[in-house]
Amino acid sequence: MTTPITPSTPTSEPQRPSSSTPVWCGIVPPYVLEALATSGDPHLEERARETLRLDQLRYERHGREHSLRDGGAVVSRRANRSTTEEPNRIVHDAENTTRLPGTRVRAEGDPATDDTAVNEAYDGLGATWDLWHTAYDRNSLDDRGLGLLATVHYGRNYDNAFWDGSQMVFGDGDGEVLLGFTRSLDVIGHELAHGVTQYTSGLVYQDQAGALNEHISDVFGILVKQRALGQTAEQSDWIIGAELLGPTVQGVGLRSMKEPGTAYDDPRLGQDPQPGHMRDFVVTDGDNGGVHINSGIPNRAFHLVATTLGGNAWERPGAIWYAVITGDIRADCDFATFAALTEAAAVTLHGEGSAEAEAVRAAWREVGVTEGAESAPGSPPVPGAPSPTPTPSPSPSPSPTPAPDPGRVTEPREVQLRRTGGFAGLVRERTVVLDQLPEIDALAWRSLLVGPEPRLQEFAGGPMQPDRFSYGVSCAAPPIDLTIPEPALPDTVRDLFDRTLGT
Known part of the structure; x- marks a missing residue:
């Protein structure tokens, strides 16, 4: 059983970690939420859409406290440890809004509240801290005594939980397919482990x-x-x-x-x-x-x-x-x-x-990873296996590129929108004819796609974040093929994407 944790009385809010590597880790894979958003059940679809919408509100703003790499290799793993090795938990209540961290409702050493989600979050943070400390002699996520922050009741019927690079956030679920996320101890441990990865290996999220x-x-x-x-x-x-x-x-x-x-x-x-x-x-x-x-x-x-x-x-x-x-x-x-x-x-x-x-x-x-196992398509060859030598093909003569007509504007007719990622990993995809959308949405899409430098490009190319959604937007004319991290989208564009996907 879990070793009892001796509570300490915090004198201030735990210091938030900082990271130069954007980190956002949601427990529900995008393909799960995307499936719910097209389940045919209006109740579930609405709530899944709302979760996907809210997932775009959060974007990592902190820079990492210490650089962990030199040429891609981790050069430091163990920072100076705090002399105090006790958990410092603080739980907040967002009260069904998306404001973080919300109202402080329970701190280290406080008695249990009447709110089950608050107590489950508090206990889950403690069990996670205790595993790292007792089993691996690690003083919190950063090995320097980092305080553990959590917010419960995030959003309304929010179908996810995530680590945003500085704290845990828990939704209450839709109540039908996905229940409250503080119920699952391994979910809490999973998301906080993303925090450990943030401070150790820094594995890229791709x-x-x-x-x-x-x-x-x-x-x-x-x-x-x-x-x-x-x-x-x-x-x-x-x-x-x-x-x-x-x-x-x-x-x-x-x-x-x-x-x-x-x-x-x-x-x-x-x-x-x-x-x-x-x-x-x-x-x-x-x-x-x-x-x-x-x-x-x-x-x-x-x-x-x-x-x-x-x-x-x-x-x-x-x-x-x-x-x-x-x-x-x-x-x-x-x-x-x-x-x-x-x-x-x-x-x-x-x-x-x-x-x-x-x-x-x-x-x-x-599991087929080592010793002569068959390599996966697109994966590196198994160590020791010979690498095939490609046969070079003659380069075709380049086709002449017609000069663009500066006076001509290509009006987009059809757009393909695809959403992937998220803790559950659900995929949602839809191809739409713009003229068949509500007029206000068709105008919004055209404003994003038309022009020598389409506005949509402003949001593309950012770093992908753990357990967050990403959107693929493609259009034959004008030729566009972009991948956009969910948190990089403004609310208005995020809402447009949600409406287009029917989420």
């Missing part, structure tokens, strides 16, 4: 590195829950978000680390898209390269290590993974490199030929 970012959060999120419940690896259900699904949903949670791809199969949510082997690796431009999807592969590897070794997963398996994320890992690490790092850490901690080292090697083989 492609395989981004999937590892999500994987790390799932690992330490499930370990928070297992430790709090006193569960061994064999006793755990290995389900992320088991407490979040409503009673009518056909599923057991948002993700299964034991059997990726089996967590849900529901008319409103769709089917769990996660693979558990590299042969099923999903190549996609959405979801920042499938970060919520392909994380199923390393998730299954960790489950195999933990159940092979048995006992408490936060001990030997968790310590190996912790050594990797606080060691010499690059921010652009891929699956094969991460596998090699975990194998090396197991040997360092337990010796060559140890049960731990063999369990780690076997797990990565089992």
Whole structure:
């Protein structure tokens, strides 16, 4: 069970972390919210749309307190530790608005309130702090005693929870498909683990590195829950978000680390898209390269290590993974490199030929990442495999480009809008003929798309953020193909996108 935490009385609000790397980590993947937004149920669609709208309001504004990289490699992992190693939790209530942090309702050492969400958040922050401190000798997320801030009742029927680079934020869910997010201890642990990643490996939120970012959060999120419940690896259900699904949903949670791809199969949510082997690796431009999807592969590897070794997963398996994320890992690490790092850490901690080292090697083989396994399309070759030599093709003669007619304005007729990302990873896509939209929306789209430098380009090209949505906008004429991070959008444009998607 969780070691009791001795409360301390804070003298001030916890210091907020700063980060030069934009961080925004929501627990529900975009493909889940997008499925709800097109479920055919007006009640669910409205609430999913509102969640997607609010997800665009938050944008990382803080710069990182310390530079962690030199040429892409992490050069420092352990900052000067605070002399006080006690949790400092403060919970606020947004009162169904989107103002953060909201009204302060419970601080470290205060008695429980009459609000279940407040108490669940407070206890979840404590259980997470306790895992990092007791199991890994880490003094909060930054190893310097960072205070833990949380806000509950964010928005109205908000279907998400996220770490925004400085605090946790919890929605109440729609009450039908997704319930209140403070209910799930592993969700709280997952999002706070994004904070640890922010201060350690800094894994970029794209492609395989981004999937590892999500994987790390799932690992330490499930370990928070297992430790709090006193569960061994064999006793755990290995389900992320088991407490979040409503009673009518056909599923057991948002993700299964034991059997990726089996967590849900529901008319409103769709089917769990996660693979558990590299042969099923999903190549996609959405979801920042499938970060919520392909994380199923390393998730299954960790489950195999933990159940092979048995006992408490936060001990030997968790310590190996912790050594990797606080060691010499690059921010652009891929699956094969991460596998090699975990194998090396197991040997360092337990010796060559140890049960731990063999369990780690076997797990990565089992999921197809190492030792001659078939590479996923678009993924780096497995170490040791020969790289094919491409045959150069003759370059075609360039076609003459007609000079643009400065007096001619190309009116857009059709636009394709696609939303990916989010904790649940749901995808939503729609192609619309502008003349068939309400006149005010058609005019708004044209104002964004027309011109030598379309206004929409102002919002594109920003950094992607963990567990946030991203939007793809494409148009044949004028030729436009943009990817836009959700938090970079002004409210008016965000609302236009929501209306266009029917969310």
